Every structure is written in C-alpha cells, then in structure tokens.
Amino acid sequence: MTMSDSDVRAALHRATDQLTTPPDLLPAVRRGGRRRLVRRRALLAVALTAVVAVPVGGALRLADRGEPIEVASPLLDEPTRGDLAGDQGYLRQVREAWRRHLSRGEAVAMRGEPHVVWAGNTPAGPAAYVAQRTRTEPGVSEPGGDRNFAAAAFVEPTADGPKVLTVESVTTAGTDGNSQAVLLGPERDVLVVVDFGDPVVFSPRLRYKADGRIDRDFQPVPFRDGAAVLPVPPQRGKITVALSRTPVSALNMVHIANSSAILFPDSEGSGSPNPKQLTYTLPGAERAWGGDPAAAAEPTNQGENPLTPYVDVAGNHGAGDGPLLTVYGTTPDGRRLRMETIQYDDDPARVVATLAPAESPFTAVASGFADWNAPLPVRLRLPDRQGVLVAAEGATFSYRTGAGGWRAAGRDAALLPATATEVRIIGARGTTTVPLTN
Amino acid sequence: MRDSRGAEFDDFVRTRSVTLLRVAYLLTGDRNAAEDLLQEVLEQVYVRWRRVRTTPEAYARKALVNRAANRWRRRARRPERALAEHDGVRQDHADDVATREGIVAALRTLPPRQRATVVLRYLEDLSVTDVAAALGCSEGAVKSNTSRGLARLRESLAGSGLVLSSSTIPGSPR
Numbered sequence: 099m100t101m102s103d104s105d106v107r108a109a110l111h112r113a114t115d116q117l118t119t120p121p122d123l124l125p126a127v128r129r130g131g132r133r134r135l136v137r138r139r140a141l142l143a144v145a146l147t148a149v150v151a152v153p154v155g156g157a158l159r160l161a162d163r164g165e166p167i168e169v170a171s172p173l174l175d176e177p178t179r180g181d182l183a184g185d186q187g188y189l190r191q192v193r194e195a196w197r198r199h200l201s202r203g204e205a206v207a208m209r210g211e212p213h214v215v216w217a218g219n220t221p222a223g224p225a226a227y228v229a230q231r232t233r234t235e236p237g238v239s240e241p242g243g244d245r246n247f248a249a250a251a252f253v254e255p256t257a258d259g260p261k262v263l264t265v266e267s268v269t270t271a272g273t274d275g276n277s278q279a280v281l282l283g284p285e286r287d288v289l290v291v292v293d294f295g296d297p298v299v300f301s302p303r304l305r306y307k308a309d310g311r312i313d314r315d316f317q318p319v320p321f322r323d324g325a326a327v328l329p330v331p332p333q334r335g336k337i338t339v340a341l342s343r344t345p346v347s348a349l350n351m352v353h354i355a356n357s358s359a360i361l362f363p364d365s366e367g368s369g370s371p372n373p374k375q376l377t378y379t380l381p382g383a384e385r386a387w388g389g390d391p392a393a394a395a396e397p398t399n400q401g402e403n404p405l406t407p408y409v410d411v412a413g414n415h416g417a418g419d420g421p422l423l424t425v426y427g428t429t430p431d432g433r434r435l436r437m438e439t440i441q442y443d444d445d446p447a448r449v450v451a452t453l454a455p456a457e458s459p460f461t462a463v464a465s466g467f468a469d470w471n472a473p474l475p476v477r478l479r480l481p482d483r484q485g486v487l488v489a490a491e492g493a494t495f496s497y498r499t500g501a502g503g504w505r506a507a508g509r510d511a512a513l514l515p516a517t518a519t520e521v522r523i524i525g526a527r528g529t530t531t532v533p534l535t536n
Numbered sequence: 537m538r539d540s541r542g543a544e545f546d547d548f549v550r551t552r553s554v555t556l557l558r559v560a561y562l563l564t565g566d567r568n569a570a571e572d573l574l575q576e577v578l579e580q581v582y583v584r585w586r587r588v589r590t591t592p593e594a595y596a597r598k599a600l601v602n603r604a605a606n607r608w609r610r611r612a613r614r615p616e617r618a619l620a621e622h623d624g625v626r627q628d629h630a631d632d633v634a635t636r637e638g639i640v641a642a643l644r645t646l647p648p649r650q651r652a653t654v655v656l657r658y659l660e661d662l663s664v665t666d667v668a669a670a671l672g673c674s675e676g677a678v679k680s681n682t683s684r685g686l687a688r689l690r691e692s693l694a695g696s697g698l699v700l701s702s703s704t705i706p707g708s709p710r
Contacts, residue, residue, distance in 0.1 A: 103658070106686060109693065110659040113639040114558035120571060124549050127575055131582025 120436065121422060125348065132275055132349070173215055173229050173268060173293065174248060179293075179324025180218030182226070189214050192226045192253050192260050199262035201250075207233035208249065214323040215250070216292055223255030225294045226289030227292045227325070229268065252280040252290070252355045256279075263355050277355035279341055286333040286360055291341065291352070293321040298352055301340045302330045304410060310440075310448035311407040316346055333360060336443045342412035353422050357414040373422045373441075376491055378511040380427035386434045386456070386516065388467070391426035404452045404462040409442050415442035420470045421491070425511045429453060429484040435513070436460065437478065437487055439468055451478050451487060473530035476511075483516035486534050493525035545585055549578055555660070556596055557580075562655045563648075573603055576612035597660070598670045601652045607641050641694035648683030651662045657682055 120126070121520045182188050195214045198432035208230045217226040229250035248268040253260045266276050273294045282288040291298060299316040307313045319341070328387060330339050334337075337360055383391050418441025427435040433453045441447035447468040452460040464478045464487075476489035488495060488511065495507040497518040504522060507514055514534070522531045557641075560570035579601045581592055582708065588595040643651050649671065656667045657678075664682075670676045 103686075106654070106689065107658045107661075109635075109639050110562060110655065113636045114561055114659065116636075117554065117558050117561055117567075117570075119553045119557050119574070123553055123575065123578075127549055127578040127582060128546075130575060131579040474679060 120375075121424065127505055129348065130349075143197075143210075171268075172250065173250065173273070174213050174231060176215075178214045178217060180216045180226075182217035182219060182224055183214075185217065185224075188224055188226075188260075192217065195253060195260040195262050196228050196230070196251070199245055199265065200249075207522045209233045218290075218323070218325060219331065220255075220282055220288050220290060220327045222288040224260070225280070225282055225290055226253040226260065227251070228253055228262070231532070232267075235528045248442060250276065252292075254280065254282050254356075258274065273362060275353070277353040280350055280355040281330070281333050281337075281339070281357075281360060286356075287330055289326075289328040289339060291319050291321070291326045291328070293324050293326070296343050298341060298343055299346060300328065300342075301412075302328075302338065304338045304340070304413060304442075304445070306446065306448065306467075307385070310450065310467055310518060312410050314340060314410070316340075316342070319333060335360065335363070337361060337414040340410060340412040340414075346412055348409075348411040352412070361414065361416045373417045373420065375422045375424075376510075377424045378426070378489065380425065380435075380511060381508065383426045383428050383435075386428040387426065391434070391436070399532065404460045405438075405440065405450060407462070408448055408450055408465065410442065413442070418442055418447055419444055420447045420468070423468070423476065423489060425489055427487075427511075427513050429480065429513070430515075431484060432456075433484075434460070435487070437476075437489075439476075449476050449478060451480060452529070453480070453484075467481065473525060474521065474532045475525060475534070477521075477534070479516075479534075480513075484513075485516050487519070488512050488514060488515045488521055488523075490523055490525055493523045494505065496524075498522075502512055544589065545582060545592075547615055549582070552596070553578065556593075556600060558654055559597065559659060560600050560604065562640070562643055562659060563600065563652060573600060577603060594666075594670065597656070598672070601656075601670060604648070604652070610692040624640050629632050636695065642689050644690050646685050646688055649677075650681045650688065654685040654689060 109485065132522045133480040177183065178189065179252060192214050193212045200208060210231050212228050212230040215227045215229050227250065229248050231248050232246060246267045246269050249265050250268050251265040252263045253265060253510040254263075263276070263280065263443055268276060276294075279289060279291040279296055282290060289300070291300070298319040298321075300319050301314040301316045303314075313402075319328070333339060337354070337357055339354070341354065342347075343350040343352060368439070379391055418439075420439070420441050423437075423439045425435075425437040427437075429435050433455050435451065435453055437449060437451040439447045439449050447470065448465060449468045450462050453463050454460040463481050468475045473493075474488055476487070478487045479485075480487060488507075491510060494509050495514070496504040497507050497512075497514045498504045498520050499515070499517045500519055507521075518534050520533055521533055524528060556577070557570055557574050559568060560573045564570050564573060577596050580599055581588060581596050585592070591609065643654070652671060653667055656662045656670055657664075660710070662670065664675050664678045667678045671678065
C-alpha cells in the first residue's frame with residue numbers, strides 16, 4: 099500500500115492529536131523566562147539575551163559593543179558587611195574558593211578582585227555572598243540598554259571549606275531575578291537572606307485551609323548588617339519556606355539559590371517527573387464551551403485568575419505525586435464548568451471547581467481535597483443546586499435519589515443531580531456506595 | 537516590576553503552545569523531551585519578545601527545530617518516556633498507541649533535517665517557502681528533503697504494517 103500525501107498528514111495528526119500542554123505551562127514559562135533574563139550559570143554564560151527588570155541603583159554610562167564601563171553598584175562598591183567582615187582569613191578563603199570555582203570550565207572572564215558583599219556566622223557555619231565585575235559588559239536588553247556587568251553567588255560552609263553555589267549574572271536592570279537567599283546546613287534549616295535594599299517578607303510554613311486555599315503567614319525579614327539569618331523548619335527534599343518582596347506575588351518572589359538542588363537532589367535541579375494527566379470531558383460540555391473545552395483558551399486569561407488563592411505564588415515546589423485531573427463540563431443552568439487539581443510535592447491534592455457564564459470570567463465556586471486512595475477520590479458539591487461533581491479514574495458511576503432506582507452516570511467523572519443522595523462506584527477494587535448528604 | 541510582554545505574550549502561549557508541542561513531539565519522539573523543549577523555546581520567546589512579537593510563532597518554530605537538532609548534545613533532563621506511557625486519557629486505545637509509536641519510530645529513522653521538513657510540511661502545513669525560512673535553507677533543499685523524507689517514511693510505515701486512512705483529512709499541503 100502506498101501512502102498518499104494525505105495519508106502522511108493524517109498519520110502525523112493521529113500521532114499528536116492526544117497531546118496537550120501541561121496546565122502550568124504559562125506560569126512556568128513566565129517564571130523561567132524572567133529568571134533567564136538575569137540568571138546565567140558561569141560555565142555556560144557566553145551569549146546573553148534580553149533583560150527587562152527594574153533598575154535598582156547603579157549609575158550607568160552606556161558604551162558600545164560591550165566594552166567595560168563603570169557601573170556603580172551597591173553590590174560591588176560598599177564595604178563588606180556581616181559579623182565576619184573583619185575576618186581576613188575567612189574572606190581570603192572565600193575569594194580563593196570563588197577563583198577556583200570560576201577557573202573550572204569555560205568561566206566568564208572577570209576583572210578586578212572579587213568582592214565579598216556579606217560574610218557572617220550562621221548556625222550552619224560561616225557563609226558569604228560574593229560578587230565580581232565581568233571583563234566585558236555586553237548589552238542584554240533592546241532597546242532598554244541594560245547590561246550584564248558582574249557575577250555573584252552564595253558561598254556555603256562545608257567540611258572542605260567554603261563552597262561556591264550557582265554563579266549568576268548581575269545586570270544593570272537590577273537584582274530582582276538573582277537569588278537572594280540560601281538554605282544552609284545538613285538539614286537545610288538555616289535561611290540566609292542577603293539585603294538587596296528592598297523589604298522582604300518570609301513565611302516558614304505552608305498550610306492549607308479547610309477548602310484547600312493556601313494559608314501562609316508572612317512576616318518581615320529582619321535585615322541586620324547586610325543580611326538576615328533565620329532558623330526555619332528542615333527543608334530537605336521539600337521547601338515550605340516562601341520569600342517575596344512586597345506585595346507578595348509571583349513576580350516579587352525571592353529566589354532561593356539552592357532550591358532546585360533541594361527539590362531534585364538526584365537530577366541536579368533538572369526537573370521532576372511529570373505527573374499523570376487525566377482529562378475528562380463530560381457529555382454536553384461542547385454546548386457551553388462552543389467546541390472542545392480542552393482546546394479552548396485557559397479560563398485564567400479573562401480577568402483575575404480564579405485559582406490564585408490556591409497557588410503558592412512565592413513558594414518552591416516539585417510536582418505532586420498524584421495525577422493532574424481536569425474535568426470539563428456544563429452545569430444544568432448552562433455555565434461552563436472546569437474542575438482541576440493542584441498538588442505540591444507530597445502534600446494533599448486540592449480540587450477546585452470554577453464556573454463561568456458565557457463571555458464571563460471564571461470564578462472558583464467549590465473546593466476541597468482529593469484522596470487518591472479512596473474509592474471516590476473527588477466529590478464536590480456545586481452551589482446553586484448545580485449538582486455534585488465526582489471523579490474516579492476507571493470507575494463507572496450510578497446514582498439514586500432517596501429509595502429510587504439506580505441511574506447510570508458514566509465513567510471516570512460525572513456531574514450528578516443536586517438531588518442525588520447516593521453514588522455507587524464500580525471500580526477495580528469492587529463496588530462502593532458513598533452517601534451524598536453534604 | 538514592569539513587564540512589557542503582558543497579555544499579548546500570554547495569549548500567544550495559550551493559543552499556540554499545543555501546536556508547537558505537537559511539532560516538538562514529532563521532532564524529538566519523546567513527550568518529556570518535547571515539553572522541556574517547548575518550555576525552553578517559550579522562555580526564549582519571552583526573553584526576546586520585543587524583537588519577535590510580530591512573528592513569534594515563526595521564531596518559536598525555528599528555535600524548536602534548531603534546539604531539537606542540538607538537544608542530543610545536552611544532557612537529558614529526564615528519562616525518556618513515550619506518549620503512550622504518559623497520558624491517562626481514556627480514549628488511548630491500543631491501536632492508537634500502536635499507531636503513534638509506529639509513526640514516531642518511523643520519523644526517528646529520518647535524518648534531523650528530513651524529519652523537520654516532513655513535520656513542518658505535513659503537520660504544520662507550511663509552504664515550501666515557510667519551511668525554508670524555518671530551517672534556514674533553500675527552497676530546493678526543502679523539496680529535496682521532503683521527497684527523500686517521504687520516501688523513507690513511506691518505506692518505514694509500509695514495513696510496520698500500519699494502515700492509515702486519508703479520509704479524515706482531505707486535501708494536500710500547499
């Protein structure tokens with residue numbers, strides 16, 4: 099059999115039709131893109147790209163083609179701060195560790211002497227933050243004219259002496275994208291935050307409210323002599339600490355230098371496995387969605403993101419160990435329905451239902467927790483008597499009202515009538531009946 | 537914090553990322569690699585948005601092709617995993633999975649330039665001119681790579697025993 103051109107087209111489409119993008123792609127791209135603007139690992143930093151950030155002090159005289167220019171910067175021009183600022187022996191060790199680190203691989207060419215911005219004692223041992231001017235200062239923003247002019251890194255204590263962590267580039271656009279904090283000690287329970295001049299707040303623990311919303315208490319970071327050293331709960335394998343400039347937001351998030359190494363210790367910060375994605379479209383969803391809901395624009399592109407209260411905007415997390423569940427549907431009164439789960443690390447999975455009338459933004463109307471080990475992992479009662487949303491991978495549902503007969507309700511996910519009093523789940527583990535009284 | 541990209545960039549990601557992911561998947565043959573590749577390229581678009589905002593998809597497509605061709609030089613970020621193992625979508629019947637695996641395996645037999653040419657011509661339906669622009673080569677090279685790539689693909693797919701119907705997608709590329 100000879101394949102025609104149309105056969106080839108059909109084949110390629112069939113091979114890719116099931117693909118959908120990860121639900122967190124846009125925020126991940128935005129975060130990654132912004133971080134790219136100013137973060138360059140020294141070993142890889144040769145070509146530089148655009149930067150957009152808020153200038154935070156630093157008088158700049160523009161020059162062409164990246165020749166050295168004098169950028170005045172508090173990072174480089176102020177005396178060393180911290181209680182070890184006068185400890186010449188430790189400062190020498192830090193500078194030597196910095197030079198050794200940069201001498202490995204294709205390091206960015208530096209000029210002048212490394213400057214220890216801050217050096218201090220911590221419960222985990224002496225630590226520092228060091229910076230040095232780069233030999234060239236190529237433009238990294240068009241038409242903004244921002245330039246890369248220095249490199250900087252945290253230095254952590256080890257049994258073998260000071261160890262330089264990831265080296266980042268510093269631009270005249272500011273330090274917003276640079277790591278400003280580090281977790282030290284074998285238990286990663288010492289948080290050091292360097293003072294870049296802006297107020298910073300931090301929250302040591304992540305909790306969830308009864309409806310699954312994020313529950314954090316932020317308190318000011320008490321900077322003293324160039325940094326703050328704070329005891330925090332152990333952060334090994336999972337980071338509960340969140341840091342942000344004010345107001346707290348994803349854009350104001352303060353980066354922790356070694357967060358990736360903590361979250362992904364086996365893959366050196368390269369990422370976590372993708373969670374299993376389960377997407378179900380309930381019968382009749384196309385009526386309100388005007389086509390395939392999964393192909394429609396994200397609900398968050400209209401006004402405020404209804405999931406914001408459920409997102410840890412200033413936190414650092416790996417993907418959850420449960421599936422990512424999304425259900426599309428239509429409510430009896432004709433509103434678009436989207437339900438999705440959010441999970442961080444091994445924390446409980448949250449489930450949020452959002453509704454939107456035609457041409458209106460989505461709003462979160464019901465939320466709670468999912469229990470993937472239960473026969474009925476997801477059960478959410480929608481307001482305004484719009485029904486009860488249930489989901490269980492691979493299960494077949496039926497329901498009844500009072501002592502009435504059982505009615506079939508489909509597989510995997512279903513929107514049951516608000517009057518339903520019981521749901522029966524037939525799954526791999528047998529048949530279970532769950533009351534729907536609340 | 538100022539951000540000149542705003543809703544325009546967000547709309548681009550939301551509306552075009554699925555299409556770009558599909559291209560990335562066929563170029564890499566691996567779902568995880570495709571997602572990583574797409575995110576890298578979109579971050580690149582974010583960084584260069586001011587320059588590329590008038591033609592972001594063309595820029596992204598070109599970056600996808602270049603990065604896909606070079607990705608073997610970099611360390612793998614995650615273990616490779618085929619699409620069939622990844623999705624829990626219920627309609628993933630065994631024959632669909634076999635079809636996808638067969639097509640991806642057949643595409644993998646093509647050299648990178650031929651693979652990219654076939655994907656852009658027959659998945660994206662790009663014209664010869666647009667493919668040439670995306671790959672940075674002449675239109676003659678596109679025609680040549682298309683012809684050779686198709687011949688090899690047909691040979692591989694014929695050997696796989698896959699039967700593909702053209703009835704669902706009529707017409708042919710420009």
